[in-house]
Amino acid sequence: MSETDESTASDSTPVEGAATDEEPSSAADDAAPAESSSDADLTELVEDDPETHTGDDGARYAPLEVEGLRKEFGGIVAVDDVSFDVEEGTLTGLIGPNGAGKSTTFNLITGMLDPDEGTVRFNGEDVTGFEPHEIANQGLARTFQIARELEEMTVLENMMLAPKGQVGESLWRSILPITRGAVREQETEQLERVWEVLDFFEIDHLADEYAGNLSGGQRKLLEMARALLTDPDVLLLDEPFAGVNPSLEKRLLEHIHELRERGYTFLIVEHDMDLIMNNCERVIVMHQGRILKDGTPTEIKESEEVIEAYLGGEV
C-alpha cells in the first residue's frame, strides 16, 4: 500500500541527481553536490552545541543511564529490571521481537509512562517521573514508532515548533507591540536554522506542504529533522526504518551516521536485526521485558540465547 508512496517519494528526491525532479526550486537545491552542501550544513547545525560533544578516546561519558526499570500493565510485566547506559557519540541499538518491551522502555525513559521501579538518569540528573516536556527540555528528544506529524500544519510550522526557549511562546510577548519585535527577531534567526536542517534532510522542496500530505518516508525524515531542532544531546528513534523503502532507509542511515560523527548520541529501537547489526556499535537485545544480551554486534551474533529468541526457541 504505502510502498508505492514511498518509492515515488524517493524518486522525486534523488540523492545525487536532479534529473527526475519536477520542481525547479528543488532541482536547483539537489543539483549542488550532496557531500559539500551537507558538510556545510552540518557545521552550522552543531555550531551552538555544547563542548561535551567532542568525543574522547578513553572511557566514554554516558549521558543516559537506565537502572532497574520495571513496568507492569495489569498483571503483565512489560519491562522487568532493565538496566543499560548509552555512551556519548554512539549509535546504540535496542532490538527484540514484537512485545519485547522496547517501546515501553522508550516511553519510560521519555516520561510518557512512569516506571513502577527503577531510575532514569540523564546527564547525571535523576529524571525519573519527569513530565515528557521536561525531559525533552533536558536534551533528550524522541521520535515515534508511527510517525506522528502535526498533519494540518505545514512542514515549516512543524519545524518552527521544535526549537527550545522560544520567547514568543509567552502569550504576552507575542501580542504586545513592544515585545513582538524580539519575537520576530528570534523567529527570523530560528528560520535560518530550520531551512538548513530542511536542506540537510533534503525535504526543503516540501516546506510549504501540509505534513499530512507527506508520504510515510517523508514523515520519518520530517520527524527526525524536527527532533534534531530541539537541539538534543541524545536522540531516541523508535523504529525509524519501519515502513521505509530501501533507498530511503539508506538515506536515513547516512543522515544518522553523519549526525553521530558530529557528536550526537542515538538510541534506536528496531526489530530488523541486520540493520542494527551493521550500523550500531553496541546492541541491547530485549526479550519478554528483560535484557537478554548487551554487547557488540559480534557478541550478539554469537549469542545462543539471542538466536533462540529470534528463531522462536523455547525461552
Added chain:
Amino acid sequence: MSVDDLRGRFEGLFERDVTLVLAVLGTIYLAYILAGVAFGYELRGQLNSIANLTFYIGVFGMLALALNLHWGYTGLFNIGIVGFMGIGIYVTALVSKPPVAEGGAAQVGGFGLPLFVGVLAGVVVAGLFGLLVALPALRLRADYLAIVTVAFSEIVRFTMMSRTFQTFTVPDTIDLWLFTFDPAADTVGLGGGGGLILNYTDPLEALLRALFLWEPYLGFVAFVQQNFISNNPKPVIDGVVYGIVLLVGVGLFYLLLSRTGKSPFGRVLKAIREDEDVANALGKDTDRFKLTAFVLGAALMGLGGILWYSGRGSITPPSFRPNITFFIWIALIIGGAGSNTGSFLGGAIFAGLLYEGPRYFKNLVETAFELGDAPRNFGEAMAGFASLDPMPFVLYTLDSISQLRLVIMGVVLIWLMHNRPEGLLGHRKETASSVDLARPGSGGSTGNPAAADGGEEQ
C-alpha cells in the same frame, strides 16, 4: 521596519480572504437594504434594520473569534460559552449598577462604580472562571472537557436563578487588613428569576463621554433631527453607532487573536490541536498553553457577553440558555474552525442569514403577496391538503418561521458537514508564525529558483 515591509503587510491585508469577507458583508447589507426598500422603510426604518444587523454581526463575529481560539486553534471542545458570557454581564451589572437607594424601581442594587470598571471586572471574572473550569478539566480528554463546560454553563444559569444568590446585604464597612472600605451598596445580588435591571449609565454614552465625544455626538444627533429624521432620532443613531462600536470591537478581537495565532504561542496551540503528545515530546508544557488559551478565550467570551447584553434594559437568566452556545458553534463551523478570518465571516453569515434572515424573509413574502391570516394550529394547516390547497400549510410554515429557524440551522449544519466540513475558510492556511517562513533571502517566495540557487552556492 522598512517601507517594503510595511507595503508587504499592507498588501497581505488584501489577500483573497479579505476580499471574500468584504464581498459577503456587502451582499448581506445590500440584501437587507433592498428588503428595507421592499418594506417601504423610511430612512429611520432602514437605519434600524442596519443597526440591528450590525449588532448581531458584531456579537456573533466576536464570539466566534473567541471560540476559534478554543476550538479552531487549541482543539478545546468548549460548549459552555454562554456561561462565560453570563458571568461577564452579571459581574458588570453587579459592579456598575447604582446602589439600591438611587436605583428607584430596582430591588437589587450594585456597587455603583463606573461602567468601565464593571466591564473590566466582568472580563477578569469570566477569565477566572475559565481558569476554575480549566484547571481540573484540561487534564481530561476532549469529550470530558465538553461535559464539564456545558455543565458549568448550566450551573451558572441556575445560580443566576437561585434564591440563595438573589440578594445579599453588604455591611456598611468592610475591614480588609489596613484598608477600610465604605461601600455605597446596601443590597446586591443576582436578582433570581426576575433578573437584573441594567440601570447604569448607557454604555454608549459612557464610552463617548470617556472619549470626550459626547457633546459632538449630541450635536450630530441634533443635526440629524433638523435635516433628516425629525421625530426623536437618538435611539436610531444610538443603535447605528453602537453597531459601529461593535465592529471596532470585532476588529480588536481579530487583531488580538491573529497576533496570538501568528506567533510561537499560536504554533504550540495548533500542535496541541493536532497531537498533544508530540507537542509534549518536543518540550512544550502543553498544560500551561491550554490553560492560557482557555482563560484568554473565556475572558473574551465574557467581554462578548457584556457587549451583547449591556445595552439591554435588563438581563434575565433565560437569555443564557445553551442555545446561544450552539449558535456560536454553528457560526464557527460555517466560517471554518482554525481561521480567524473565517470565524468572523461565519459570524456575519450566521447573523445575517440564519439568525435574522428568516424573519426578514417572512416579512418580505408577506409584503409581496398580501397573504391572509395564517391558520392557528397545525391541524388547520394540514386541513387544506384535503381540498388540495397548500396555502394554509405555507402560511402556517411562514408564520412559525422563528421556531423553524432552528430546523433551518440544523439543515444547514448537516449540509455543511457533508459537503464542506472544513467550513468556508477552514483551510487553516493562517501560518502560525510572526514572520514569513519563506527561505531567508529568497525574496519572499520559496519557489524562486534563482534565489534557491544562490543560497546553495557557498
